[in-house]
Amino acid sequence: MPFRDIASHNTIMTAYAATIGTIHAARHLFDGMFLRNAVSWNIMINGYVKVKRPEQALEVVRWMAEIGVRGTAVTMVGAATACARLGRLGAGREVHCAFLRRFEEYNLLFWTSLVDMYGKCRDVDAARKVFDQLIFRNVVCWNAMIIGHCVYGEPGDGIQLFHEMVGQDHQHGLLPDEVTFIGVLCACTRLALLYDGKAYFEQMSTMYNIKPSFAHYWCMANLYASVGLLEEAEGLLRSMPEELKAHAFGGLLGLCRFRGEWELGERIVLRLIELEPRNSVHYALLCNVYACAGRWEDAHRVKAIIKERDKKLSPGHRLENLNGIINQFRERQPENLEIYAILDDLVSRLKVK
Structure with missing residues (x-):
């Protein structure tokens, strides 16, 4: 050598x-x-x-x-x-x-x-x-503080930090970015502030020209679900750009599993199949929905369909949760690694009870 x-x-x-x-x-x-x-x-x-x-x-x-x-x-x-x-x-x-x-x-x-x-x-x-000792603060510094409070500390303090960051007159403050609003929407979810969350979500595009990503829609879906509005969460996700829908519906399917809302879960996974009819994972999801609901005849029917299509269930496959959804989305969108690093933490902290 x-x-x-x-x-x-x-x-x-x-x-x-x-x-x-x-x-x-x-x-x-x-x-x-x-x-x-x-x-x-x-x-x-x-x-x-x-x-x-x-x-x-x-x-x-x-x-x-x-x-x-x-x-x-x-x-x-x-x-x-x-x-x-x-x-x-x-x-x-x-x-x-x-x-x-x-x-x-x-x-x-x-x-x-x-x-x-x-x-x-x-x-x-x-x-x-x-x-407080920093001589200069950029948006990354502010995001670290906002996320720290919104996700790990007092969410109300995180929202207050957001307003300090942007400034009351919106002229002398820093402009927030996608990560900032993930923290703010997370805080609204923890505090069940539906009205405020909807207002911040709207401000993203109307005031700051930020296009909501999968992460923001998912946070909003959790906010709706946290106050018991699963139907509204589904409606919000239906309004998403088509390329994001399959991933977001999978996330809501996980919420249905936690809440035992199997009829809504069935509707969601059927929508997944409609969006991606060649994706065998969605048929496995439907089979698991029926199995978890005790609908064994329907589960066997789906298995028969899979066999007819020469598709096989992966060994040990389980109902997909948000971890799997985010991992798939991260692989397709590597440019947003900072957002997905934050979502890795949100996965274990924002489950609807």
Whole structure:
């Protein structure tokens, strides 16, 4: 094999560390390096963070510290983000202290990641202290604070932060983005503020020219469902752009499972089949709806239809919930990774009781 210098190794590792399917190749290359610089370590740390393996990211950080390699601000950002993903407040505080000991420069990216970490670890007071000390705040900083309160803290405070961000006169405040409104709609869901949620949803397009995505429609569907208006939730989802409907109806189907609304669930999955008649997953969903409702004759009828179409149910297939819907949608829309990272947290927090 021809000799590769550190820069060549780092370039190859960067490519490998970009996806979950090749991250192991990046690690294999990293482990085989005789010499590594800070960039090498940062590629592995932030690569693991990117592919949602925060535990491995922290392992690399600890290894780096044990052998005495001095990290950079980028290292600290990766470490703080990993702590946020894992909800490890103690480790996050250690990262905070380490940055204060080693670095004097002002780094907005790190302080923003710290706000995000404290928020996701449910220490919104600490997040606010860091936030208040920021010399400059962009929309990402504000989003970290708003999401921290709306999802993990007091949702009313999150809505108040939104109004502080945009400014009362809408001239001197920052413009919100898609992520901002996910937080605001989440807060409305937690507080069952249907009227306010509808108003914010309308403001997205009329006031800020933001086109609602699947995430926003799903939050609104949860808001309707949280106050018992499942029919209205279905009506809202019917008004969505056609390319988003199949995913959103699958999300509402999960709500029907929680509530035992099997007739509505049947109607939704039949709509899924209408939208994508060649998708065998939808027939499996219908079979599971009937099975969960105890309608065994109908379940066997659907199985017979599947066999006739030479389609087979996947072993262990279960009624699809929002996790599956979001994973499918994320694969098709990789440019919105920040939104889907937030949705990963919403999945376990916004189930209708």
